[in-house]
Amino acid sequence: MDTLMHAPKTAAKNANAPLLEVSNLSTEFATYAGTLSAVDGVSLSLQPGEVFGIVGESGSGKSVTALSIMGLIKKPGRVTGGTVRFKDEANLLDKTPAEMRKIRGGQISMIFQEPMTSLNPVFRIGWQIAEVLQIHREMTRTEAWERAIHLLDRVGIASPAKRAREFPHQLSGGMRQRVMIAMAMACAPSLLFADEPTTALDVTVQAQILDLMVQLKEEDGAAVMLITHDMGVIAEMAQKVAVMYAGVVMEEATVEELFDSPLHPYTQGLLDSIPRKKSRGQSLKAIPGIVPNLLHLPTGCRFRDRCAAAHSACALADPPLQTMPNSTRKVRCWLHHPEPPK
Amino acid sequence: MRNYLLKRLAQTIPVLFGISILVFSMLHLAPGDPADLLLGPDATPEAVEDLREDMGLNRPLIVQYGAWAGRIVQGDFGRSVVLNRAVLPEVMKRFKNTLILTAGALAFAVVFGIGIGILAAKFHQTVFDSAAMLVALAGISMPTFFTGIAAILIFAMGFQVLPSSGMYPARGGDFFDLMRHLLMPAVTLGAVSAAILARITRSAMLEVIQQDFIRTARAKGVSEDKVVWIHALRNASITIVTVLGMQIGYLLGGSVITEAVFSWPGLGQMMVRAIQARDYPTVQGGVLIIAMSFVFINLAVDLIYAWLDPRIRYS
Ligand SMILES: Nc1ncnc2c1ncn2[C@@H]1O[C@H](COP(=O)(O)OP(=O)(O)OP(=O)(O)O)[C@@H](O)[C@H]1O
Ligand code: SF4
Ligand SMILES: [Mg+2]
Numbered sequence: 001m002d003t004l005m006h007a008p009k010t011a012a013k014n015a016n017a018p019l020l021e022v023s024n025l026s027t028e029f030a031t032y033a034g035t036l037s038a039v040d041g042v043s044l045s046l047q048p049g050e051v052f053g054i055v056g057e058s059g060s061g062k063s064v065t066a067l068s069i070m071g072l073i074k075k076p077g078r079v080t081g082g083t084v085r086f087k088d089e090a091n092l093l094d095k096t097p098a099e100m101r102k103i104r105g106g107q108i109s110m111i112f113q114e115p116m117t118s119l120n121p122v123f124r125i126g127w128q129i130a131e132v133l134q135i136h137r138e139m140t141r142t143e144a145w146e147r148a149i150h151l152l153d154r155v156g157i158a159s160p161a162k163r164a165r166e167f168p169h170q171l172s173g174g175m176r177q178r179v180m181i182a183m184a185m186a187c188a189p190s191l192l193f194a195d196e197p198t199t200a201l202d203v204t205v206q207a208q209i210l211d212l213m214v215q216l217k218e219e220d221g222a223a224v225m226l227i228t229h230d231m232g233v234i235a236e237m238a239q240k241v242a243v244m245y246a247g248v249v250m251e252e253a254t255v256e257e258l259f260d261s262p263l264h265p266y267t268q269g270l271l272d273s274i275p276r277k278k279s280r281g282q283s284l285k286a287i288p289g290i291v292p293n294l295l296h297l298p299t300g301c302r303f304r305d306r307c308a309a310a311h312s313a314c315a316l317a318d319p320p321l322q323t324m325p326n327s328t329r330k331v332r333c334w335l336h337h338p339e340p341p342k
Numbered sequence: 343m344r345n346y347l348l349k350r351l352a353q354t355i356p357v358l359f360g361i362s363i364l365v366f367s368m369l370h371l372a373p374g375d376p377a378d379l380l381l382g383p384d385a386t387p388e389a390v391e392d393l394r395e396d397m398g399l400n401r402p403l404i405v406q407y408g409a410w411a412g413r414i415v416q417g418d419f420g421r422s423v424v425l426n427r428a429v430l431p432e433v434m435k436r437f438k439n440t441l442i443l444t445a446g447a448l449a450f451a452v453v454f455g456i457g458i459g460i461l462a463a464k465f466h467q468t469v470f471d472s473a474a475m476l477v478a479l480a481g482i483s484m485p486t487f488f489t490g491i492a493a494i495l496i497f498a499m500g501f502q503v504l505p506s507s508g509m510y511p512a513r514g515g516d517f518f519d520l521m522r523h524l525l526m527p528a529v530t531l532g533a534v535s536a537a538i539l540a541r542i543t544r545s546a547m548l549e550v551i552q553q554d555f556i557r558t559a560r561a562k563g564v565s566e567d568k569v570v571w572i573h574a575l576r577n578a579s580i581t582i583v584t585v586l587g588m589q590i591g592y593l594l595g596g597s598v599i600t601e602a603v604f605s606w607p608g609l610g611q612m613m614v615r616a617i618q619a620r621d622y623p624t625v626q627g628g629v630l631i632i633a634m635s636f637v638f639i640n641l642a643v644d645l646i647y648a649w650l651d652p653r654i655r656y657s
Contacts, residue, residue, distance in 0.1 A: 072560055072561060098565075102563065104560070105564075109561065112554060112558065112561075114554055117554040118554045118555055120555040120576075121555070121577065121652070122580075122651065122652060131562060132562045135562065135563050166656075169656075180558075183558075
């Protein structure tokens with residue numbers, strides 16, 4: 001079992017073949033006030049083993065993007081378009097619920113922001129981990145329980161056999177998130193969604209949890225889609241980043257490119273809002289204004305009403321996500337477009 | 343769990359004590375002298391005085407209570423003035439019948455109430471959901487005597503498929519006869535509880551389904567049936583059991599009316615007659631048995647509750 005789980009992932013047929021390729025993903029929610037596009041044509045691609053960050057303010061559509069890919073959008077939400085290619089699988093969005101269940105928790109898994117509420121309060125944590133193994137690995141109860149104890153040990157929980165018999169309320173926040181990680185990594189997935197995995201934790205615990213995620217992903221060779229609004233976490237963990245705003249990707253670049261030379265005014269605003277050692281004590285430069293109501297987006301560029309660089313072109317049309325010449329980075333802004341509208 | 347059990351058991355002691363004081367005082371709080379009450383208006387003063395001496399009524403109350411409580415603990419509930427027989431066996435015989443009726447009503451309420459509640463939550467905002475909740479609302483608003491009389495008119499008088507009264511046919515009968523006689527009274531008595539349970543179950547399930555840990559279960563690849571019947575129901579059952587406990591109390595109390603409508607030979611019927619006949623020992627015995635069963639049902643519900651909710655069990 002161990003050798004199987006820790007063996008390096010079989011090399012992809014084509015070294016450049018992405019593990020996950022999302023194109024034009026759109027998800028809508030029917031609300032009383034109207035239908036809103038929480039995710040509006042998002043395209044992303046992840047290489048095997050890569051850490052891909054998604055940043056953006058609250059409500060920009062980060063979680064909905066991840067849940068849409070996982071097939072976890074529930075009424076009143078609905079995925080309205082796009083394709084999701086994962087490994088050699090056909091479009092995930094066309095799969096039946098039963099087919100998606102085989103993938104979820106096995107090859108693609110997810111950990112959530114709130115370790116307090118993300119574990120079932122009435123079941124022993126060992127049972128909750130064992131359940132994944134029984135579903136995807138066809139283990140017996142006892143095998144799965146043994147394996148769960150081993151996994152608890154692996155995520156750094158002391159006296160795992162005793163802890164396995166405990167209930168979530170008997171664990172600290174950090175330990176609960178370790179349990180969530182053990183559960184997510186139980187079947188050695190090749191893709192892990194981590195939706196703000198450390199936001200609810202103490203600063204010291206945050207670093208430990210991030211270290212643990214890095215260690216496990218290295219051991220298992222998993223790719224991670226790391227969702228956060230913490231630019232510091234992105235800088236530390238990710239290789240590539242997508243910046244989301246109001247349901248669309250505004251900029252996509254490598255971490256170095258993004259931090260050295262952010263192109264999009266929104267990205268620049270986000271970076272300016274990071275507390276730096278030098279400026280400690282000074283008030284942070286937050287982006288003025290608030291995230292727009294998705295039902296009433298401004299015409300033209302959706303960032304227009306908050307953008308310091310807004311100009312006449314910005315009101316005329318919504319800028320497309322444009323690949324920059326001689327690079328792979330992409331940006332959605334008329335300032336960086338060869339032919340802005342006049 | 344053991345600590346919780348001991349703590350909870352210890353809590354019942356003062357409650358039982360309080361009940362015994364109340365029941366003991368019934369005789370003394372009623373207007374007039376207990377010996378007068380027991381013997382009735384035609385008794386001679388000598389007879390009354392003899393009884394007063396016999397009953398120890400001339401001794402201090404505290405001594406009287408001690409003697410009475412001592413006899414109760416030994417199972418001596420006194421003699422029925424009307425039947426001139428020991429109270430306890432008579433009361434227990436009737437109480438058994440009341441328990442059969444209550445258990446039947448409870449079974450109906452649990453199976454239909456909880457079952458329909460779960461299905462209504464699972465098929466939320468469908469025709470099934472709306473229809474079930476409409477029926478439940480009607481069930482809650484219908485008084486028991488009305489449901490009972492309507493049932494008798496339809497099934498006993500109209501279609502003549504079910505007996506209208508009693509527990510057995512006059513010539514005696516077997517278990518099957520008992521079930522035939524039990525069906526209407528049990529459904530009548532359990533209807534309101536079933537309706538309440540259906541609504542509570544539905545709302546508890548709908549609330550639990552919104553929780554983060556349900557999303558986690560789905561993210562693990564758990565099937566939708568297991569999400570509903572294991573992950574959600576196990577959490578919702580904590581709320582359901584609380585309401586169920588209250589319903590058992592209601593069923594025991596509510597059985598009086600149902601027993602009257604269906605001439606079910608239960609404790610309620612007996613108590614009504616005993617009160618009319620001023621048969622105080624019987625009234626005391628009946629009240630004591632009912633009060634004690636309330637205490638133990640509550641205890642059982644709390645223990646089930648603790649067993650269902652580890653946050654209580656391990657705290
Ligand atoms: N169940 C829902 N019903 C209606 N609208 C929803 C629902 N879930 C999400 N949305 C909409 O989708 C938008 C994007 O939500 P999402 O949770 O993806 O944001 P996010 O980027 O993850 O933000 P956060 O940082 O707060 O987690 C929200 O603005 C909200 O309006
Ligand atoms: S298109 Fe215009 S408004 Fe939008 S980000 Fe670029 S400069 Fe700002
Ligand atoms: Mg989110």
